[in-house]
Amino acid sequence: MIFDGGIPASTLKVISPWVSLIEPVGLGKADSSLEMHGLAVTSAALFGPLKPDKTSDTPACLIDHVRVLDQDWQNDIEAWAILDRIDQFLKKEGENYQLVNLSLGPDMAVDDDEVTRWTSVLDDHFATSGHLAFVAAGNNGARDSEAGLDRICPPSDGVNLLCVGAADSRDLNWSRAPYSAQGPGRAPGMMKPDILAFGGSLTARGLFPQGFAVLEGSKSATVTQGTSFAAPFALRTAASVLAQRSNELSPLAVRALLVHRAEQGENDVKEVGWGRIEENPLLLVTCDDNEALILFQGKLPVGSFLRAPVPLSEEPLIGTLSITATLVILSDVDPEHPGAYTRGGMEIVFRPHDQKINIDKKSGKRSFHPKTQSNFFSTKDYHDVPEQVLRSEGLKWETTRKGQKNKRLGTLRNPCFDIYYNHRDEGGKNSDPQQIPYALVIGVRSEKDHQLYNKVLSRYRNRLIPIKQQQRIQVGR
Incomplete structure (x- = not known):
């Protein structure tokens, strides 16, 4: 339209x-x-x-x-x-x-x-x-x-x-x-x-x-x-x-x-x-032979988090991997509060290795989640934004985030992204938050391994659904 x-x-x-x-x-x-x-x-x-x-x-x-x-x-x-x-x-x-x-x-x-x-x-x-x-x-x-x-x-x-x-x-x-x-x-x-x-x-x-x-x-x-x-x-x-x-x-x-x-x-x-x-x-x-592109879509849960695995092959992979992630959400808005305009937001963190855990030096207590890579979603793309805005908000009320990192294979074991849904109303607490739609795209690419797509598809054949192209038809009334 x-x-x-x-x-x-x-x-x-x-x-x-x-x-x-x-x-x-x-x-x-x-x-x-x-x-x-x-x-x-x-x-x-x-x-x-x-x-x-x-x-x-x-x-x-x-x-x-x-x-x-x-x-x-x-x-x-x-x-x-x-x-x-x-x-x-x-x-x-x-x-x-x-x-x-x-x-x-x-x-x-x-x-x-x-x-x-x-x-x-x-x-x-x-x-x-x-x-x-x-x-x-x-x-x-x-x-x-x-x-x-x-x-x-x-x-x-x-x-x-x-x-x-x-x-x-x-x-x-x-x-x-x-x-x-x-x-x-x-x-x-x-x-x-x-x-x-x-x-x-x-x-x-x-x-x-x-x-x-x-x-x-x-x-x-x-x-x-x-x-x-x-x-x-x-x-x-x-x-x-x-x-x-x-x-x-x-x-x-x-x-x-x-x-x-x-x-x-x-x-x-x-x-x-x-x-x-x-x-x-x-x-x-579509993907090249040395690439896997994975799409997650649905609604973000309230009071919990959503974990999106980065699909990798159980077979040995070759070379360094480039991992790119893009997350988009839809949010209700509050026009009377321009500084708190979005009522929904998100935080997304990358956990590259499921066996690397934070341990408190005093208590010896182990963290529930694996360590995060804090700079996966860099703030460098926001260089014209005042520093105080980035520090106070941490971009958690943005509706689109995109990041990319190159990772050595030895630093990856069952990597994943965790998405946390933030919500507010008139800049304060939202007593009745609703689920919001999201779409997450994760791309994994290797410059040397030209069997990457087939390896990933083989491992996740029962969990990932390949997107199939429909037969082209003539459009007209």
Whole structure:
């Protein structure tokens, strides 16, 4: 589902096999310039960047385009009427969708001390709806940095929404597009943008600029740029994964996979967040022979902890192992307390060796759990966050964490991650906490052992279920 400015009638006829236009009751007349924006956003979700003189890629899913903008949009300074239309539609029809795209919102940078109504309303909805929402970060990335005017725009600062910035290239040599809004986000929700996807750049950084080609009419295309197109392009990848993986993956699991496979390259995390996504849906969920990718999904228990084993083979492994873990949760929010905005949080610790136990020097008492590796989830990615915030909170109220370590085989024995669910209400104790959804991705990789996947699968054949690809089918109405 896409919320935007509509689609010109002449072009809608051409893309009608895949797109339906929905216009809520009471909406004013369409604005032709906003219809062109809506068409471009829908084109990005359907086909990705169009390729000159080549057949477009097959759409990954059907799309309902909900027009929420009309000719009076400029008179709505804070765009509350637009938000109300989105909120009403989500409440009435939202259960029929898994993926949502928002390439619109107030043109203003996030403020650390204020949660906008746009952010709080949508965060509250997506905390429990089961949707995965892709939100454009904003095109204000070239504004005054010292004044913070280049930071992401609401509602992309939401903790339950995926903030998508724009990369300037699809090549190996890439960076944040100059216009794409930067982080950090608010605390909690500091790692923003969450991800980057190609959004085009008409500014030549190398030999040639790479624009984002979209439909301009029924038989024509134009080249453009913007986070408005990066967001639906990322949604297209997610739709392809869900379409080919039956009901095995939740939208939250797809979000975790997008973050897990994202690569920061040599870029500043303030500019790219967790990094540019892997846009090939097949590479998001499949493993090389020297790799095992394990997904856990469900709900975090209240008053206990969840232990997720790192699957290793009983057979001898070769070389050093790279272990990467990505954890994502959904949380209820408290907009009246910006500093304690998330009501749910988590702490995740890595226990590499089950026989290495802490022993109290005075009492000789042995700890109940194995030793932890305290720096698995480093704070280095939060270098622009005040030290007092990191020390006092320890990132335990963030909704996304990602870490990676290289481990020698001799330091590993039945390794695992333990996840502890934190909860609060108005910054204090929550007397009635509820379970919250989570998705955890663990990746194990060896540069030398090209039988790693088969070894792990052999050992855990009765406990791990391989994700199977469905047969590709033609999408159309």
